[in-house]
Amino acid sequence: MKSIGSRITLWYAITLTATLATLFIAGHYLLERYLVRQLDELNENQFKHLRAVLGQDYASLTPAVIDERIREATESASSMFYTDMHGPMTNRFFRSSNLHGQSIPDIVGQNIYSISVDGVGEVRVGEFLLRPFDVMVATPLAPVRDLMAGYRRVFFGLLLLALVLALLIGYGLSELFLRPVRVIQETANRIRSDNLTERIPVGNVKDxxxxxxxxxxxxxxxxxxxxxxxxxxxxxxxxxxxxxxxxxxxxxxxxxxxxxxxxxxxxxxxxxxxxxxxxxxxxxxxxxxxxxxAGAVLIELAQQSPAAFLGAFAQDANALAEYDGKHFVWTHTGEGSVSIDGKRIRQVLLNLLTNALKVTPLDSGVSMDSTLVDDRWRISIVDEGPGLTTEQCERMFERFVRFGNAAGGDTRGAGLGLPISRSIVKMHKGRIWATSRDVGRGLRVVIELPATQRA
Ligand SMILES: Nc1ncnc2c1ncn2[C@@H]1O[C@H](COP(=O)(O)OP(=O)(O)OP(=O)(O)O)[C@@H](O)[C@H]1O
Ligand SMILES: [Mg+2]
CATH class of the missing domain: 1.10.287 (Helix Hairpins)
Known part of the structure; x- marks a missing residue:
């Protein structure tokens, strides 16, 4: 991620949401544990109630009496508790009717546990010893599960809300923190070699x-x-x-x-x-x-018709080419005018033309094609010389760079024509680049200028 602002926002949102999520998860765990404990207590109370109902002499009662006594005492609350009471040899003494004939599974070694019973659902079981009987009292876990599901729904909703809020707040904070940085950035960006006197405003707060x-x-x-x-x-x-x-x-x-x-x-x-x-x-x-x-060269922009401008240039170009025993042809397409410093752009074109003429063989030609589309003016100058490699095409715009070319030609140039051309094109907020037309044959140098611009 590129901007510090978005990183601050993201980290803030992550931290806040993660903290909230941790709190919620802890809350979930504690609440669920608390509720299940309550069920265990209920089970235990129910067992105590059963024991009281059975009386002191429970061991000597017949199964029918036991059944009758428990049923009288518990069937009213039958929807809440499941009771399963069996003797030492798994001979059953009592099973509440809401179990629909199912027995509560016994997990050996555990006397408080949650388990699923067919046709009844998940229950919380308490297993109690009432020698020689084994009494299992169970309560449905569904209400607890429902409550926890509701808790989770609320929790996710709140978490989402918190995330959105955290993103908004984080964004606001990052904007606040980064405002001084922006001011520094803007001012520093304005300070160039031609306006080195400007300074960044320093606030009163010493931070x-x-x-x-x-x-x-x-x-x-x-x-x-x-x-x-x-x-x-x-x-x-x-x-x-x-x-x-x-x-x-x-x-x-x-x-x-x-x-x-x-x-x-x-x-x-x-x-x-x-x-x-x-x-x-x-x-x-x-x-x-x-x-x-140093930015000390000013350009004087004026509206020009590209066709007329190039027409005038072509007259001199023709004369120069003829003098060298070569041809010059040119084309232009596109309507409209361009805003340029005519004298300087002419200087660029002359530089490119002399370079092209230097490498073009006798009786061959240099061509110039110009198009004006969508506010972009593009002029390419193509020669029939030996061309250059891609790497040379990049380097040729550097100062004092000259390549001894195979065609011989005038190698006495200073290697400053192209750097100057590039700096003039840059003053016009344009681009200049070169490509070899075909590997090892001819070079195409392209200038692209915005057609309309302010001085
Ligand atoms: N059309 C071209 N085809 C092949 N090589 C070229 C072409 N144009 C430029 N070059 C190479 O790029 C080098 C740099 O060109 P540049 O115009 O900057 O300098 P120069 O022509 O040597 O000297 P100056 O323009 O300062 O008199 C040239 O020396 C030449 O080797
Ligand atoms: Mg040159």
């Missing part, structure tokens, strides 16, 4: 919860410090790197204007300029990523 909130707030203080350190570092580092790079670029460009340079020297300067351009680009991308991580 474990307020202590926890205070500790978390201290942690947020430290995090805020660390984050501003990192941001300052990134900004300063890029500044520190960019200035010398610009100077290097400036000097290299000035050198190019020098007529005395040999061809080889000129080539070398050109290479330097190219590398400087690359490093500049990487620094810009890294800066973008660290700012995006």
């Amino acid at each position: 474990e919860m307020s202590q926890l909130a205070a500790f978390l707030n201290q942690m947020f203080d430290r995090l805020e410090n660390a984050f501003s350190e990192i941001r300052r570092f990134s900004a300063e580092a890029s500044h520190e790197l960019k200035t010398p790079l610009s100077l290097m670029q400036l000097h290299a460009e000035r050198l190019l204007g020098d007529d005395t340079l040999t061809e080889a020297q000129r080539d070398s300067v050109m290479v330097q300029l190219e590398e400087i351009g690359r490093v500049n680009h990487i620094i810009d991308e890294l800066l973008f990523l660290s700012r995006a991580d």
Whole structure:
């Protein structure tokens, strides 16, 4: 069970119901024992009554007289007691008429017991010695059993009620206990790298919860410090790197204007300029990523028609593909508009397109399919390159990840295009993933964006 609240509720309900059930079971046992004892006492009293009726000289009476005397004294109460009296040789002296000819079974070695008699039902038997006779007096157990059955019905009803009540109370209690936790959770959830100044409200009561909130707030203080350190570092580092790079670029460009340079020297300067351009680009991308991580990159959402947006992109895509000696085709289905930051999504599509063009063989093509259904805009870019394994498809969105591909191609990328694309897609609350179209043939990269959203 995932939530503490439901666990508290459940444990509370179990404990309460189990306690009640134990009490009820104990009550059941004690009550039943008490009632059966009462029956035993009744049996004993009835025996005493019989003994009195028989008188002192009972041993010398004939069976007929005994029968007559007992019958006179007991038949009035015959519905309540069963009497069975026999002599030493099981010759019967008296058997009450309500036994309907049955005798009460004798359990050897026991003189108080419960037993079932055919045609009579369950009875409680008391066996008494009245030498030379053996007198058995029995009372029906049915009233006790009925009472206990009623007790059980009430008990189960009450137990069910108790369970429902315990669940309700448990739920209420858990809500009460967990309210501070919820407040902490909500606030902590709101506190992100872009709003590190918010703090969890700490109550006046000094309990474990307020202590926890205070500790978390201290942690947020430290995090805020660390984050501003990192941001300052990134900004300063890029500044520190960019200035010398610009100077290097400036000097290299000035050198190019020098007529005395040999061809080889000129080539070398050109290479330097190219590398400087690359490093500049990487620094810009890294800066973008660290700012995006810090939540400092804002996206400007605007309603766009996907068909028009992709149409404009396709013009550039066609030109790029043609330049590489490859084709580009695209389709779109679905009506409606999408709310996106056009410049950034274009950047993502360009990243994906350049990756796809890099691996697609000459005279082959890259295709882009877009669908807008149910408020989801999905664009997939499919190439005809060598594709990637499932594991590579997961890893390719990580920073600086590049796979030397069999098709050769331009392996000089920084491995930052896809991480940037992913962070832009995330800013749009969308997803990006890749699957190999067929094992070892072509890659399909899919972007899925919610069509409508707030900035
Ligand atoms: N369509 C594709 N087919 C096969 N491999 C791909 C494809 N797209 C990307 N990759 C692999 O994923 C790696 C990472 O791609 P990513 O775009 O992040 O970096 P890059 O293209 O190497 O460099 P950058 O985009 O920063 O210039 C690539 O180096 C390449 O090995
Ligand atoms: Mg790339």
